[in-house]
Amino acid sequence: DVKVTQSSRYLVKRTGEKVFLECVQDMDHENMFWYRQDPGLGLRLIYFSYDVKMKEKGDIPEGYSVSREKKERFSLILESASTNQTSMYLCASSKQGAGWTEAFFGQGTRLTVV
Amino acid sequence: AQSVTQLGSHVSVSEGALVLLRCNYSSSVPPYLFWYVQYPNQGLQLLLKYTSAATLVKGINGFEAEFKKSETSFHLTKPSAHMSDAAEYFCAVRRVDSSYKLIFGSGTRLLVRP
Numbered sequence: 001d002v003k004v005t006q007s008s009r010y011l012v013k014r015t016g017e018k019v020f021l022e023c024v025q026d027m028d029h030e031n032m033f034w035y036r037q038d039p040g041l042g043l044r045l046i047y048f049s050y051d052v053k054m055k056e057k058g059d060i061p062e063g064y065s066v067s068r069e070k071k072e073r074f075s076l077i078l079e080s081a082s083t084n085q086t087s088m089y090l091c092a093s094s095k096q097g098a099g100w101t102e103a104f105f106g107q108g109t110r111l112t113v114v
Numbered sequence: 115a116q117s118v119t120q121l122g123s124h125v126s127v128s129e130g131a132l133v134l135l136r137c138n139y140s141s142s143v144p145p146y147l148f149w150y151v152q153y154p155n156q157g158l159q160l161l162l163k164y165t166s167a168a169t170l171v172k173g174i175n176g177f178e179a180e181f182k183k184s185e186t187s188f189h190l191t192k193p194s195a196h197m198s199d200a201a202e203y204f205c206a207v208r209r210v211d212s213s214y215k216l217i218f219g220s221g222t223r224l225l226v227r228p
Contacts, residue, residue: 004157031214040123042204042218043158050214058215090157094214103216105157 003027004106006091012112019078021109023091030096032074033103036060037088046089049074050096081113116141118207120219128227133177133192135222137205140186146208147188148216149179153201161203164188175199200226 007022025032031050035043035058045058047066055066063085067075074093078085088110094103121136139145146165150158162173169181175198179190188205202223206216 009155033215040220042118042120042220043216044218045215048212048215092158096214101214102160102163103214105159107155107157 004091004093004104006106006109008109009107010110012114013081015082015113017081019081021076021089023074023106024072025093026072027093027104029093031094032068033092034066034076035090035092037090043090046076083113085111086113087111116207116210116217118205118217118219120205120222122222123220124223124225126225126227127195129197130194133195133199133224135190135203135224137188137190137219138186139188139207141207141210143210147181148206149173149190150204150206151201152204158204195226197226197228200224
């Protein structure tokens with residue numbers, strides 16, 4: 001069974017803390033994504049990676065960075081957490097290929113910044 | 115610019131009734147369109163996709179969607195709602211500038227009354 005695993009389901013962090021959200025996929029996918037999900041706004045892309053050490057900014061990269069040192073792992077970093085980063089974070093992965101390939105999602109990490 | 119609009123943040127139906135979730139898109143090129151479902155406390159799962167083949171697309175769990183170019187719509191339907199269909203549903207369109215990235219609508223929460 002294909003799997004995208006996010007390391008935490010729930011996190012509570014303090015304002016100003018450095019926060020790491022980890023995502024691992026076991027499908028040998030080249031593409032990995034971090035989305036943020038907020039009520040009424042749907043999913044918004046934060047960062048995208050298409051290969052090890054390669055990344056692209058998404059629609060809302062401000063306040064975030066990412067790391068992809070290994071193909072299977074994609075980390076989202078909040079350098080200095082703020083209350084407006086309280087949200088649900090979803091990781092996804094997909095295979096590269098001609099046309100379109102399905103993205104598989106993790107279960108999400110609900111982050112609360114206090 | 116591409117966009118996806120889902121009409122109605124909440125839709126409530128009785129068990130056994132028709133489900134209709136609305137999605138309109140804008141795209142400068144023939145679109146690839148998708149419906150995803152998110153059950154409580156889970157990630158997103160692909161329900162169905164339109165990739166320029168048949169305009170009526172059948173998905174999992176008895177859902178289907180019809181692509182109507184003249185109306186720029188891709189509404190999701192199911193003839194008879196089941197309690198287990200209660201979830202949030204997202205419509206998405208593939209970006210023109212990247213075959214791996216999607217633009218999501220704001221989501222519609224489906225409530226099924228017994």
